[in-house]
Every structure is written in structure tokens, then in C-alpha cells.
Amino acid sequence: MTPAAKPSANPLRLRERIKLPRQPMPEQPAEERARNFTEVNLGYSAELARQEALRCLECEKPTCMDKCPVGVKVREFVRLIVAGDFLGAAAKIREDNVLPAITGRVCPQEDHCEGSCKLCKKGESLGIGYLERFVADYEQRMGTISLPTAPPTGKRVAVVGSGPSGLTVAGDLVQKGHKVRVFEALHELGGVLVYGIPEFRLPKDIVREQIDQLRTMGVEFETNVVVGKTVTIDELMEEEHYDAVFIGTGAGLPLFMNIPGEHLNGVYSANEFLTRINLMKAYQFPKYDQPVIDLRGKDAAVIGGGNTALDAIRSALRLGARRAYVIYRRSEAEMPARAEEVRHARQEGIEFRMLTGPIEFLSDGKGWLGGLRCMCMQLGEPDASGRRRPVPIPGSEFELPLSVAVIAIGTSANPVIQSTTTGLATDTRGYIQADTLTQRTSRKGVFAGGDIVTGTATVILAMAAGRRSAKSIHQYLTTGLW
Amino acid sequence: MFRIAHAEFIAPGIKRFEIEAPRIARKHQAGQFVILRLHDRGERIPLTIENSNPAGGTISIVVQSVGKTTHLLNALNTGDNILDVVGPLGKPSEIALFGNVVVVGGGVGVAMAYPTAAALKHAGNRVVSIIGARNRELVILEREMRQVSDELMITTDDGSYAEKGLVTDKLRQLLDNHTCIDLVLAVGPIPMMRAVAEITRKDRIRTIVSLNPIMIDGTGMCGGCRVLVDGRSQFACVDGPEFDGHLVDFAVLTQRNSTYREAENRSMEEFRQELEPSLAGIPDDAGCAQGGRR
Numbered sequence: 001m002t003p004a005a006k007p008s009a010n011p012l013r014l015r016e017r018i019k020l021p022r023q024p025m026p027e028q029p030a031e032e033r034a035r036n037f038t039e040v041n042l043g044y045s046a047e048l049a050r051q052e053a054l055r056c057l058e059c060e061k062p063t064c065m066d067k068c069p070v071g072v073k074v075r076e077f078v079r080l081i082v083a084g085d086f087l088g089a090a091a092k093i094r095e096d097n098v099l100p101a102i103t104g105r106v107c108p109q110e111d112h113c114e115g116s117c118k119l120c121k122k123g124e125s126l127g128i129g130y131l132e133r134f135v136a137d138y139e140q141r142m143g144t145i146s147l148p149t150a151p152p153t154g155k156r157v158a159v160v161g162s163g164p165s166g167l168t169v170a171g172d173l174v175q176k177g178h179k180v181r182v183f184e185a186l187h188e189l190g191g192v193l194v195y196g197i198p199e200f201r202l203p204k205d206i207v208r209e210q211i212d213q214l215r216t217m218g219v220e221f222e223t224n225v226v227v228g229k230t231v232t233i234d235e236l237m238e239e240e241h242y243d244a245v246f247i248g249t250g251a252g253l254p255l256f257m258n259i260p261g262e263h264l265n266g267v268y269s270a271n272e273f274l275t276r277i278n279l280m281k282a283y284q285f286p287k288y289d290q291p292v293i294d295l296r297g298k299d300a301a302v303i304g305g306g307n308t309a310l311d312a313i314r315s316a317l318r319l320g321a322r323r324a325y326v327i328y329r330r331s332e333a334e335m336p337a338r339a340e341e342v343r344h345a346r347q348e349g350i351e352f353r354m355l356t357g358p359i360e361f362l363s364d365g366k367g368w369l370g371g372l373r374c375m376c377m378q379l380g381e382p383d384a385s386g387r388r389r390p391v392p393i394p395g396s397e398f399e400l401p402l403s404v405a406v407i408a409i410g411t412s413a414n415p416v417i418q419s420t421t422t423g424l425a426t427d428t429r430g431y432i433q434a435d436t437l438t439q440r441t442s443r444k445g446v447f448a449g450g451d452i453v454t455g456t457a458t459v460i461l462a463m464a465a466g467r468r469s470a471k472s473i474h475q476y477l478t479t480g481l482w
Numbered sequence: 483m484f485r486i487a488h489a490e491f492i493a494p495g496i497k498r499f500e501i502e503a504p505r506i507a508r509k510h511q512a513g514q515f516v517i518l519r520l521h522d523r524g525e526r527i528p529l530t531i532e533n534s535n536p537a538g539g540t541i542s543i544v545v546q547s548v549g550k551t552t553h554l555l556n557a558l559n560t561g562d563n564i565l566d567v568v569g570p571l572g573k574p575s576e577i578a579l580f581g582n583v584v585v586v587g588g589g590v591g592v593a594m595a596y597p598t599a600a601a602l603k604h605a606g607n608r609v610v611s612i613i614g615a616r617n618r619e620l621v622i623l624e625r626e627m628r629q630v631s632d633e634l635m636i637t638t639d640d641g642s643y644a645e646k647g648l649v650t651d652k653l654r655q656l657l658d659n660h661t662c663i664d665l666v667l668a669v670g671p672i673p674m675m676r677a678v679a680e681i682t683r684k685d686r687i688r689t690i691v692s693l694n695p696i697m698i699d700g701t702g703m704c705g706g707c708r709v710l711v712d713g714r715s716q717f718a719c720v721d722g723p724e725f726d727g728h729l730v731d732f733a734v735l736t737q738r739n740s741t742y743r744e745a746e747n748r749s750m751e752e753f754r755q756e757l758e759p760s761l762a763g764i765p766d767d768a769g770c771a772q773g774g775r776r
Binding site for chain 1: 505506509519523524525526550551565566567568569570571698699700701702703704705706708710715717720731734737738740741742744745746748749752
């Protein structure tokens with residue numbers, strides 16, 4: 001046993017634990033939720049959480065923790081759940097993760113903690129994400145969080161972007177006694193958590209509460225500031241006297257396919273479609289002013305196979321689409337989306353057209369989208385990403401009638417900050433170069449992390465970069481060494 | 483919150499606002515715009531900055547009542563607040579010594595052309611300005627444009643003021659008279675900018691237009707403002723809003739700007755019914771002068 005480990009409160013023997021089935025997540029019935037925007041998963045009750053926690057084998061070498069990008073002490077927090085100390089469990093998570101109510105919902109646990117859980121070999125992994133979500137929600141309901149105790153250092157840090165990486169940096173640094181101000185380009189805080197991920201997967205109240213917690217901890221926020229335009233990094237450092245700057249501006253410009261018909265009305269980028277729906281609440285038009293194309297009775301498709309693609313098409317379904325397709329050029333095995341999202345989407349009636357590549361958006365003759373011409377694909381040799389390359393099958397063209405198509409094939413780097421900051425090195429694709437351990441950029445006092453460094457990734461990987469940055473910013477601020 | 487330091491109607495349905503936004507005022511350059519949102523259920527709309535006062539920390543915008551949001555905005559007065567204002571967005575106008583410059587402004591486009599005209603004049607260019615409106619009452623910024631122009635021509639559609647006709651008639655006259663023109667800047671409704679580009683195309687006179695596509699975030703994130711320029715997708719918010727008028731596909735711009743026409747009309751109609759008494763008298767066609775700028 002490691003010194004940190006407390007004696008187990010779990011009365012069950014390992015053999016008994018293995019026999020327990022994974023507690024299913026209570027969810028809204030598929031046919032009901034397919035027509036509303038409220039959250040799909042309803043969350044564990046205290047009883048379900050305790051039942052599930054009892055399954056933990058309390059491994060001596062917890063691989064779940066090693067596999068967690070931010071190093072959440074899974075075994076310890078699950079033990080606290082077994083002991084009935086839910087607030088203690090939340091505080092334990094918070095030592096490594098300032099946004100547990102968010103990661104408990106959107107983290108691809110199967111790629112990290114749950115994927116390495118020993119229980120997988122015997123059946124299903126421990127529901128670590130579900131448990132994390134339970135204690136985080138419990139803590140928010142109780143309204144008690146631990147406040148930072150470190151004395152003020154007098155150092156000031158500017159955080160650019162209020163997405164997962166920026167919020168993590170802010171939360172970690174404010175706890176060390178530094179003064180932190182977060183600048184956000186949009187009118188709402190949260191970055192991709194509010195404009196990208198839909199309400200039915202991550203309620204915006206949850207995001208707001210997590211941000212309010214950071215505010216309570218002393219983090220300051222300023223919305224409507226596009227760093228690089230409204231103020232530059234140089235000005236933040238030289239004129240506003242910030243001692244360090246963290247750049248976490250996230251995913252950039254949406255990629256288009258450069259196939260004919262992309263300018264037809266009804267062809268959206270996923271970012272635009274989701275921003276209208278999530279940030280601007282177009283699903284409540286005309287109560288909210290920003291509209292989205294009326295999808296009732298129309299057919300819609302998304303092109304792509306990631307979480308963003310599924311978020312978009314499931315939103316289209318909820319807006320009343322008659323048929324809703326996922327068009328992906330590889331097979332389901334290569335889809336990068338979270339397993340739970342694929343399962344949920346299928347339950348809701350989303351149709352998966354795998355091994356299908358779009359070649360032309362077809363007009364209805366009046367400037368609007370009428371259909372999509374596609375080709376069937378087969379998988380060839382692996383490409384640079386290690387996934388098998390899709391190869392078109394000659395003569396396999398077909399047309400799919402459609403009114404709305406959403407392109408969710410990724411993003412490229414947004415150049416606004418890079419082009420307005422002196423001495424900030426970028427790679428050939430325009431992403432900011434940062435050390436993989438310290439997240440230091442080529443510019444003294446400037447750190448970067450998340451999608452603006454790596455390209456499109458996940459919430460948890462951005463948070464991990466945020467953690468590393470916070471650690472290294474703290475070191476820089478306290479030692480002055482670069 | 484952004485306080486309105488001063489607001490006044492400068493023509494029927496057209497209001498000028500001076501807004502306290504020190505960060506934006508400090509960084510603004512001619513040709514850039516802001517995006518604003520009025521209330522917590524409001525849409526985001528882009529509006530070109532007409533002027534800025536870095537010392538006083540204010541920017542000015544000129545707004546024509548067209549849809550629900552601009553009607554709501556124009557109901558605000560000195561001392562009221564605007565919930566969100568972000569900017570300055572977009573690339574600034576290219577300001578250099580071109581020689582002879584013709585600035586063509588239509589409707590409220592005159593307010594958007596004004597800062598660039600002033601900067602071009604300041605850079606030493608000879609500036610000839612042609613401004614137009616439907617009628618006498620809707621001619622705006624005549625005094626300001628005169629100050630920054632070596633020559634100012636005015637047209638009204640109905641002939642109620644200055645010369646009857648279109649701004650493009652005047653431009654064509656200049657060309658017919660073999661006036662030497664090195665650069666044309668056209669800001670106004672899409673049909674006007676398109677017509678200007680057609681007129682200057684055969685003489686290959688460099689022609690800059692300021693586009694007003696549908697836009698949400700204004701930072702390049704959403705791609706909603708994509709326009710077809712020289713056969714390639716460009717984002718008006720980060721690559722523009724100014725583009726080479728000879729390369730812009732105006733048909734695609736017009737078509738894409740019509741995407742939400744039905745929704746916009748519905749929004750406006752419900753709004754009109756909600757506020758019937760105070761809105762009585764707003765003409766149904768108030769929107770026709772400025773295309774997609776809501």
C-alpha cells in the first residue's frame with residue numbers, strides 16, 4: 001500500500017466485487033430525448049454511486065490514475081465514495097482536476113482511466129466517469145468547495161481563452177496565490193464547452209457553476225476581448241504588466257472540403273451550426289434572436305466521425321430532422337467519437353453511412369442544398385495517422401437527398417495571436433510551438449497549451465496541457481528562471 | 483456593459499451612437515468593425531466602426547433600423563447600455579498613396595466608407611467621393627465627407643436633393659470623361675457594389691468592396707461569413723471585410739445572405755406585434771437600403 005492510501009471501507013472481497021455488474025447510467029428514453037435538448041444522462045443516485053464504487057478492486061498499482069491525463073487519484077476518490085464521504089471524494093478529485101463536473105460528462109474515459117481498468121478483463125470497467133460526475137454534481141448541489149489557502153504572491157497572470165485549458169490554468173494558479181485574469185473573445189465564458197458541446201451532453205448551467213466556483217476562488221474574467229485584436233500579448237505584458245501569459249485559444253478555423261456546392265445555403269461548418277445552437281440558443285428561436293435553418297421534416301447529414309460530428313447530427317435530429325445521417329469515409333472502428341456517444345446516437349435513430357465519401361453538394365436549383373453526391377469507399381493501407389486509408393470504389397457513386405449538411409472534418413490554426421505577437425514561433429501548420437513538458441513558447445513568459453498547440457484534441461488533453469502550464473508558470477513566477 | 487455616451491438620429495431610421503469602449507477605441511483602424519449583442523437572448527450583429535476617439539475612449543457606429551435587433555438598438559438613448567461589444571475585428575483598410583481615389587458610398591454605407599476615405603485623404607490621395615441615398619432625408623454625413631474629399635458628388639434616387647440618379651451613374655460619367663482613377667472604394671448595398679465592380683472591370687481599375695455577409699463570432703471560428711473570392715473560400719471576418727471587387731462572387735453572397743430571410747421576417751413580425759404602439763410608422767421597406775446588414 002502506498003502511504004497516501006487509506007484503509008478500505010469496502011466490505012466486499014475481490015471475488016465478490018468482480019461479480020457485481022456495472023451500474024447502468026440512468027438516461028432519458030431514446031425516443032423522448034431525440035426531440036429535446038435536455039441532458040441524456042440523468043446521473044447516479046447516491047445509492048447507485050455507492051454500489052458502483054464497491055466494484056473498485058483498489059489495485060495496488062492503479063493504472064487508471066496513470067492513464068488519466070491530469071492524474072486524478074481514482075482509487076482514493078472511489079474509496080471515499082464507498083465510505084460515504086462524497087464531499088471528500090470531490091475534494092480529492094479537485095486536487096488534480098478543477099472541472100470534474102465537466103470531465104465526468106465529456107471525457108473519453110474508454111481511452112484513459114476506464115480503458116485501463118482491471119475490471120475490463122472480467123467484464124465491464126468501473127464507471128469512473130459516472131462516479132466523477134456524481135461527486136462533482138453532489139458538491140455543486142451542496143455548494144461547498146475548498147478555497148485556495150496560499151498567500152498572495154503579487155504576481156499577475158493573463159490567460160487567453162476560457163476553454164478547458166485556460167480554466168484549468170486559472171484554477172491551478174489562483175490556488176497558488178497568483179492573481180489571474182482570463183480574457184475571452186466571445187460574450188460567454190467556457191469556450192468549446194459553451195459554443196461546441198451541446199446542452200444534451202453538457203448542460204450550460206454545469207459549465208456556469210464550474211466557472212462561478214473559479215470566480216469564488218478569486219479568478220477574474222473579462223469577456224469580449226479578442227487578444228491579438230482588442231489587445232495584443234505584447235501590450236498585456238508591457239503595458240498591463242502581466243508577469244506571464246497563457247495562450248489557450250483552442251480550435252481554429254473550420255476546414256471545408258473544397259468540393260463543388262460548398263457555398264449553397266444549407267451547408268454549414270460544424271462550428272457555425274453548433275455555435276448557433278449552443279451559444280446562441282437557436283433551438284429556442286424566436287425566443288432567442290439568432291436563427292438556424294428550420295429542420296423540421298427535412299433530411300440532414302454530418303460529414304465526419306468525431307464527437308463534434310455526432311454533436312451536430314444529434315442536434316439536427318432534436319431540431320426536428322426527419323432523417324439524420326453520419327457520413328464517414330472510414331469504418332466505425334476508426335471513428336474517433338466517444339463510444340457512449342455512438343451508442344446514444346444509434347439509439348436515437350441516427351443512421352450511420354460508413355465508408356462513404358462526399359464528392360459534391362447538389363443544388364435544388366434555387367441556391368439551396370438539395371442533395372449530396374457520394375462515393376463508396378474501401379479501406380486500403382494505413383496512412384500517416386496509422387488508420388487505414390479510405391480508397392474510393394470506382395462506379396459506386398450515389399446521391400443522397402438532403403436539405404442541410406454539416407461539415408465536421410476538423411479545424412486549422414487561427415492565426416490572430418501568432419500574427420500579432422512578436423517572437424512567437426509556430427510550426428508549419430501555424431500552430432504555436434510549445435515545449436511538451438513545460439508548455440513554454442519561444443517567447444519569454446508566454447506559455448501555450450490545448451488545441452492551439454496540438455490541433456484538434458479533447459477536453460481532457462487540453463486540461464492536461466493546462467495543468468502542465470500552470471505548474472511551469474508557477475515555477476517561472478517563483479524562480480524567475482526561463 | 484458598454485455605455486452609450488451619446489446617441490442621435492442623423493436621418494429617419496438612422497442613428498449614430500458614441501459608445502464607451504476604451505480598448506476598442508485605442509486599437510481601431512479604418513475599415514474595421516465590431517460585433518454587438520443587446521440583451522441575453524440577443525443575436526450578434528456586425529457593424530462597421532464609423533469613428534473612434536482613443537483619448538476619450540469611445541467609438542461611433544451608424545445604425546439603420548432594418549430588422550429586430552437594429553430596431554431595438556435604435557430605441558436606445560444616451561446613457562443606456564449595450565450588453566456586449568467586441569472588436570475591432572477584421573483587417574484594416576489598406577491605406578497608402580494610390581493617387582486618385584474615388585470613394586463610392588450608398589445609404590448607410592457612407593458611414594462605413596467615411597473612416598477609410600478620411601485615412602486615404604490623410605495619406606495624401608486626391609479623394610473624390612460619390613455618395614447617394616434614396617431621397618434627401620437619407621443623405622448622411624455630407625459635411626464629414628466633404629471635409630475629407632477634394633470633390634464631393636451627391637445623388638438621390640428620386641432627385642429630391644442634388645442630382646437625380648445613382649452613384650454608379652456618376653462613376654460612369656467620371657470614366658467617360660477619362661478621369662484618371664487609381665483606386666475605387668465602394669461600400670453600400672450589394673447591388674451597388676456589384677455594379678461599381680462591373681463598371682471598373684473593363685478599365686482594370688483596382689476596386690475594393692466591403693462585404694457584409696452573415697457572421698456570428700467574427701474571429702474566424704465559425705466560418706459562417708465565408709465568401710467566394712477568386713473561386714476560393716475566404717472568411718470576411720478575418721480575411722476581410724474588404725476584398726477585390728473584381729474577384730468577389732456577388733451572386734453567392736446575395737444568395738447566402740438570404741438564408742435566414744424567413745426567420746428574420748418572423749422575428750421582426752413578432753417584435754412588431756409585441757411593440758405595436760411604439761413601432762407604428764416604421765416603414766415596411768426600411769430594410770431595402772442596406773442589404774444583409776441587420
